[in-house]
Amino acid sequence: MDGQLIPAVTLKRLPRYHRYLRELICVGERRINSAALSRMMGVSASQIRQDFSYFGGFGQQGYGYNVKYVYGKICELLGVTDMFTAVVVGMDNLGRAFADDKIFEKHGVELRALFDASPDIIGSEIAGFTVLCAADMESYCRDNKIDIAVLTVPRRDAVDYVKRLCSAGVAGIWNFTDCEIKVGVDIPKTKTAVHTLHLSDMFLNLCYDVKQIKAAEKAENKEMKGGGSLI
Amino acid sequence: MDGQLIPAVTLKRLPRYHRYLRELICVGERRINSAALSRMMGVSASQIRQDFSYFGGFGQQGYGYNVKYVYGKICELLGVTDMFTAVVVGMDNLGRAFADDKIFEKHGVELRALFDASPDIIGSEIAGFTVLCAADMESYCRDNKIDIAVLTVPRRDAVDYVKRLCSAGVAGIWNFTDCEIKVGVDIPKTKTAVHTLHLSDMFLNLCYDVKQIKAAEKAENKEMKGGGSLI
DNA sequence: TAGATTGTTAATCGATTAACAATC
DNA sequence: TAGATTGTTAATCGATTAACAATC
Numbered sequence: 001m002d003g004q005l006i007p008a009v010t011l012k013r014l015p016r017y018h019r020y021l022r023e024l025i026c027v028g029e030r031r032i033n034s035a036a037l038s039r040m041m042g043v044s045a046s047q048i049r050q051d052f053s054y055f056g057g058f059g060q061q062g063y064g065y066n067v068k069y070v071y072g073k074i075c076e077l078l079g080v081t082d083m084f085t086a087v088v089v090g091m092d093n094l095g096r097a098f099a100d101d102k103i104f105e106k107h108g109v110e111l112r113a114l115f116d117a118s119p120d121i122i123g124s125e126i127a128g129f130t131v132l133c134a135a136d137m138e139s140y141c142r143d144n145k146i147d148i149a150v151l152t153v154p155r156r157d158a159v160d161y162v163k164r165l166c167s168a169g170v171a172g173i174w175n176f177t178d179c180e181i182k183v184g185v186d187i188p189k190t191k192t193a194v195h196t197l198h199l200s201d202m203f204l205n206l207c208y209d210v211k212q213i214k215a216a217e218k219a220e221n222k223e224m225k226g227g228g229s230l231i
Numbered sequence: 232m233d234g235q236l237i238p239a240v241t242l243k244r245l246p247r248y249h250r251y252l253r254e255l256i257c258v259g260e261r262r263i264n265s266a267a268l269s270r271m272m273g274v275s276a277s278q279i280r281q282d283f284s285y286f287g288g289f290g291q292q293g294y295g296y297n298v299k300y301v302y303g304k305i306c307e308l309l310g311v312t313d314m315f316t317a318v319v320v321g322m323d324n325l326g327r328a329f330a331d332d333k334i335f336e337k338h339g340v341e342l343r344a345l346f347d348a349s350p351d352i353i354g355s356e357i358a359g360f361t362v363l364c365a366a367d368m369e370s371y372c373r374d375n376k377i378d379i380a381v382l383t384v385p386r387r388d389a390v391d392y393v394k395r396l397c398s399a400g401v402a403g404i405w406n407f408t409d410c411e412i413k414v415g416v417d418i419p420k421t422k423t424a425v426h427t428l429h430l431s432d433m434f435l436n437l438c439y440d441v442k443q444i445k446a447a448e449k450a451e452n453k454e455m456k457g458g459g460s461l462i
Numbered sequence: 463t464a465g466a467t468t469g470t471t472a473a474t475c476g477a478t479t480a481a482c483a484a485t486c
Numbered sequence: 487t488a489g490a491t492t493g494t495t496a497a498t499c500g501a502t503t504a505a506c507a508a509t510c
């Protein structure tokens with residue numbers, strides 16, 4: 001209902017709040033004010049209060065915020081308390097990394113099955129699961145009401161898999177194929193959220209910074225030498 | 232020099248332009264105008280012209296942009312032509328995924344070595360490399376002038392490894408440890424770019440969308456039933 | 463020259479910060 | 487009550503879009 005009153009930038013910041021609040025709980029803090037949280041997180045106190053206020057006033061004037069209460073509210077907003085179900089599709093190294101990882105259980109999501117298309121891998125044991133055949137993915141997801149699919153298949157298969165997962169009623173796809181999926185172009189408009197993590201793009205952003213840093217270093221060295229020759 | 236005149240948002244978009252321009256080259260397109268690129272990419276033509284103009288006018292009035300020229304310029308800006316060197320540190324599944332991946336060579340970066348701390352893995356062969364001992368990481372990086380390190384070690388070791396990589400003169404660290412590194416807090420101010428990819432945070436952002444979608448579906452179903460009971 | 467399309471300026475939109483009245 | 491700190495409003499800052507003169 002009120003979903004879209006909350007700015008996207010605020011929603012993007014929720015997981016980070018979630019993380020810091022959990023940390024506070026771990027060290028036994030009961031209360032925190034926006035100024036202290038601001039120092040911890042390196043964002044402005046104003047922004048914290050503004051963000052929190054979108055959710056209807058978590059805090060109390062003169063006191064601050066109750067850590068557990070705010071944490072609980074944010075967990076709720078993020079669906080961490082909803083016990084979503086997930087599958088991993090594509091059992092190469094990246095898929096295996098997810099199968100082994102605690103990322104699902106740490107966030108209240110239950111990993112249910114692993115899929116691969118290769119006969120060599122189907123039937124083998126990974127992280128306590130017997131890998132299932134990718135051809136059965138749709139019926140499995142439908143029958144087991146799977147909410148989330150992590151997609152790590154080869155790029156050329158990405159669109160096909162995304163289409164099939166959408167039609168199987170999966171609500172969210174975490175797409176690691178480095179293939180951009182444009183809803184309404186590559187696939188029809190759908191009630192599935194596709195979050196594409198474009199590792200290549202991120203890598204290039206790092207390369208840009210590396211280039212700047214190396215250029216600055218070079219300039220510094222030249223300056224030193226240039227300074228010397230002026231004597 | 233002029234580095235910081237270009238807004239960060241524009242820089243973030245460069246890899247995506249890079250990708251689409253490469254695609255145009257692959258299909259043999261010689262020229263493109265902002266309107267056509269706009270349709271392809273799903274961003275406004277205004278934004279494309281604005282972005283490109285920061286780099287000093289790639290285009291030509293009445294003609295558009297020369298695809299190869301603009302692509303070349305963007306490659307240059309991103310350092311794709313600089314032949315940076317890289318290492319991967321941490322040879323669990325995620326590290327192996329990077330060792331096997333073409334992401335480095337595709338962007339003009341040369342993968343030089345793999346490191347791990349486990350005696351079981353040191354000395355073994357992965358993707359044509361003999362895994363080296365993590366204790367030798369600093370001297371190796373210094374001696375071989377390594378520019379970029381991909382870090383996939385366990386979270387608890389993250390800060391230690393980042394510090395060591397910084398002191399070894401690495402210019403960029405791609406941090407997959409899910410441990411936030413705050414420069415000036417966790418590590419001293421440094422001439423190293425640390426890009427942390429917080430997979431947990433991204434996963435929770437997906438969970439939020441999944442929750443919204445499931446809530447919308449539920450509401451829809453209820454409405455249908457509710458409508459029926461009114462008869 | 464006429465037509466097309468850029469580069470740039472001005473207008474709009476949205477996000478962040480600053481300030482402070484409300485209130486615990 | 488006095489002090490502290492929120493929630494909210496107004497001011498600032500930055501990014502996007504629209505418009506158009508410059509120019510190929």
